[in-house]
Amino acid sequence: MPLVMGMSMLLACQMLGELVTIGLSLPVPGPVIGMVILLGGLLLYGKVPEGLRHTGEGLLRYLTLLFVPAGVGLMVHGALIGADWLAIVLTLIASTALTIAVTAWVFDWLQRRWGVSGSEDGDR
């Protein structure tokens, strides 16, 4: 039963998230709101139910696999990408590298400046 309970909790949060997104016509997808809802619930409850942890961590372990079906959709955009492919590829590579570098550098610098070591995750 723990798997059933865990999956039910995840799907319930996702459904609530979808309802909020549609109800308030937010530009954010339902699952992201669902994640915020679940986080709020866990903070209130004070711990992660065993079934939820089991199911959730199982899903996250195979997160990469879940992107494959959407990725295969690239084949549909072959013609669109073909027209501007050099500009697209160069832009993606340069800009992604720059984004990773700037984010890492800023975060690293701020973390040092804030004087937080970043180690040990105690409970509240």
Add this chain to the structure above:
Amino acid sequence: MNVVPLDTLWVYLAASPLLSLLATLVAFALAVRLNRLLGGTPLLHPVTLAIAILIGWLWLIDMDYPRYFEGAQFIHFLLGPATVALAIPLYDHRERVRRLLWPLLIACVAGIVTAVASTLGMALLLGAGQETLVSLAPRSVTSPIAMGIAEQIGGIPSLAAGLVLLTGSIGCALGPGIFRLLRITDPAVMGFSMGLAAHGFGTAHCFARLGTVAGALAGLAMGLTGLLTAFILPLVIQLLGMN
């Protein structure tokens, strides 16, 4: 792993979701093996490999994408609950997130501004078309959010989704080298920058390679970037008069 007897049951198989479902799992397992054989190089990420294998396979058996997706949608569907499940590692590391709240927020805004500005700047310089340009803008955001943004600012949602996936695999390939260059070893910093620049791909990569701290922060960065970009980007596009 069993090989499906294609020759006799072909008519039945081509119409059933089973074949695409199985093909996806087999291609992924094969890609993971292949990547491990190549020494686990991030240049050929298992996801990128699996996608390439599947596109080749679909081309070989002459199946179109909507038909394939009928079967593969069962895997695709799990992305929703998996996104919700990102709350679990975030909860586990809540203390660290609270202590780092301001650095996280500032780094996030810096990252988004870099991503959008460098993308639009380079694409303009290289003479990309207007539609491509606007579809490129939200590329570092997780694909469901990016599609919404692209639609709002006049891009092509499906192209945006494709570019998001390309960005993800490029991010996973470049990330480790950049961290080595900048001498960054803190999994929190690596996770956060990967999640910001390479969304779900980066997050999955972090969970698989760098552990749960990096994964949790990558998930946080992905969510935060998606939320903030959804609000910032339409304003930037309006300011630049691009729509």
